[in-house]
Amino acid sequence: MAIWNFSAGPAKLPEAVLAQAAAEMQDWQGKGVSIMEVSHRGPEYGQVADQAEADLRQLLSIPDDYAVLFMQGGASAQNALVPLNLLGDHAGADYIVSGVWSRKSFKEAQRYGRMRAIVDTAQPGPQGQAPDNWWPEPVAVDPNAAYLHLCSNETITGLEVRDLSPWRAAAGQVPLVLDMSSHILARPFDVTQVGMIYAGAQKNVGPAGVTLVIIRRDLLERASDLCPSVFNYAKVAADHSRLNTPPTYGVYLCGLVFQWLLKKGGLRVMAQENAEKACLLYQAIDQSAGFYQNHMQTAFRSEMNVSFFLRDESLTNAFLEGAKAQGLLGLKGHKAVGGIRASIYNAMPLAGVQALVNYLQQFQAQYG
Numbered sequence: 459m460a461i462w463n464f465s466a467g468p469a470k471l472p473e474a475v476l477a478q479a480a481a482e483m484q485d486w487q488g489k490g491v492s493i494m495e496v497s498h499r500g501p502e503y504g505q506v507a508d509q510a511e512a513d514l515r516q517l518l519s520i521p522d523d524y525a526v527l528f529m530q531g532g533a534s535a536q537n538a539l540v541p542l543n544l545l546g547d548h549a550g551a552d553y554i555v556s557g558v559w560s561r562k563s564f565k566e567a568q569r570y571g572r573m574r575a576i577v578d579t580a581q582p583g584p585q586g587q588a589p590d591n592w593w594p595e596p597v598a599v600d601p602n603a604a605y606l607h608l609c610s611n612e613t614i615t616g617l618e619v620r621d622l623s624p625w626r627a628a629a630g631q632v633p634l635v636l637d638m639s640s641h642i643l644a645r646p647f648d649v650t651q652v653g654m655i656y657a658g659a660q661k662n663v664g665p666a667g668v669t670l671v672i673i674r675r676d677l678l679e680r681a682s683d684l685c686p687s688v689f690n691y692a693k694v695a696a697d698h699s700r701l702n703t704p705p706t707y708g709v710y711l712c713g714l715v716f717q718w719l720l721k722k723g724g725l726r727v728m729a730q731e732n733a734e735k736a737c738l739l740y741q742a743i744d745q746s747a748g749f750y751q752n753h754m755q756t757a758f759r760s761e762m763n764v765s766f767f768l769r770d771e772s773l774t775n776a777f778l779e780g781a782k783a784q785g786l787l788g789l790k791g792h793k794a795v796g797g798i799r800a801s802i803y804n805a806m807p808l809a810g811v812q813a814l815v816n817y818l819q820q821f822q823a824q825y826g
C-alpha cells in the first residue's frame with residue numbers, strides 16, 4: 459500500500475532525497491565516513507554548506523546584498539531573535555496578527571520593545587469570516603517602526619498571502635520581516651521586497667533543526683549587545699553560518715532538497731505543481747455540497763496547508779481512522795482549530811493528492 463504523509467511538520471521529504479541520503483549515509487563521496495561525522499570546519503562540510511547556500515541563492519535569485527544564514531532554534535527562536543537583532547535604536551516594531559503563529563511572534567517580541575499589533579484578525583472579518591480566516595486590508599504602518607512583521611502562510615488555518623504589494627506600499631521605508639516557514643520555496647519569490655525572511659526547515663525545506671534566514675545586509679548592524687553571539691545575524695553571517703557547530707546533517711539534507719528542486723526545473727515548476735495540487739483538493743471540497751467545508755477567504759486559501767472540516771464534525775474521527783487504514787497519514791487538524799488539515803508541500807506529488815481526493819469522495823459516498 460502506498461503511504462502518503464500529509465503531516466504539517468516535520469513533513470514529508472522528497473523520496474529521491476531520502477534515497478540519496480540513505481545511499482550516502484555511511485560513506486559520503488568515497489570518504490569512508492558519513493558527512494555527519496566530519497568537522498564543520500573541514501573541506502567536506504565546507505563544500506556541502508557552500509553548495510547549499512549557492513543553490514538556495516539560485517532558486518530564489520537572492521542578490522549579493524542579502525546574506526543567507528543557516529541557524530538553529532526553529533522559527534520560534536526567531537520570534538525573539540528578530541527584535542534582538544533588528545530593533546537597534548527603534549523603540550518598537552509593528553506586527554500583523556493573522557493567526558496562531560503571528561500571534562506567538564507578537565507576544566514573544568513584546569518582551570524586547572514596544573510592539574504594536576496594527577491589525578489583529580482575532581475578530582470576525584469584514585464579511586463575517588471566522589476569526590483568523592481572513593486577511594486584513596493595509597492600515598498605517600508607524601514610519602519609526604524597526605520593521606513590519608507578518609506571517610505569509612499561517613500553517614494552522616491555511617491562510618496564505620501571495621501578493622505582498624499592498625503591505626509593501628503601506629510600509630514605505632519600514633522593512634518587512636516575513637515568517638515564511640510553511641511556504642518558502644513553494645513558488646518564485648522576489649526577496650528584494652522584504653528586509654528579512656525566516657523559515658524553520660521542517661515544513662517545506664528539510665528536516666527539523668535548521669532555520670533559514672535571508673536578510674538584507676544593511677540590517678545586519680543593528681543587533682543588541684544582549685543578543686547571544688550564536689544568534690547574532692552579523693556574526694553568523696561573518697562566519698558563514700559556522701560560528702559554532704551548525705546542524706551539519708540537516709544542512710546537508712536541505713542541500714539535497716535544493717538540488718532536487720533545481721533538477722525539477724526550479725520554483726516556476728513547483729509553482730505550477732503546487733497550484734495544480736491545491737486546485738484539485740479545494741475543488742473536491744467545494745464540490746462536496748457542503749459535506750466538506752473550507753472557511754478561508756478564497757483569495758487567501760493556502761496552497762500548502764489545506765484546512766477543512768466535515769459538516770458533521772462527529773464524523774471527523776471516522777474520517778481520520780479510515781484515511782489511516784488507506785495509508786493517508788498526518789491529516790488531523792491542529793488542536794487549535796480541529797477538523798482536517800492536509801499539508802501538501804513541495805515533496806507531496808500529485809498522486810498523493812489524487813489518493814486523498816479519491817478517499818474524500820469514497821468517505822462521502824459512505825457517510826453523506
Ligand SMILES: *Cc1c(COP(=O)(O)O)cnc(C)c1O
Pocket residue numbers: 467531532533534535559609611612613637638639640658661
Ligand atoms: C511551524 C511554524 C512555526 C514554529 O516553528 P518551530 O521551528 O517549531 O519553532 C512558526 N511559524 C510558522 C508559520 C510555522 O509553520
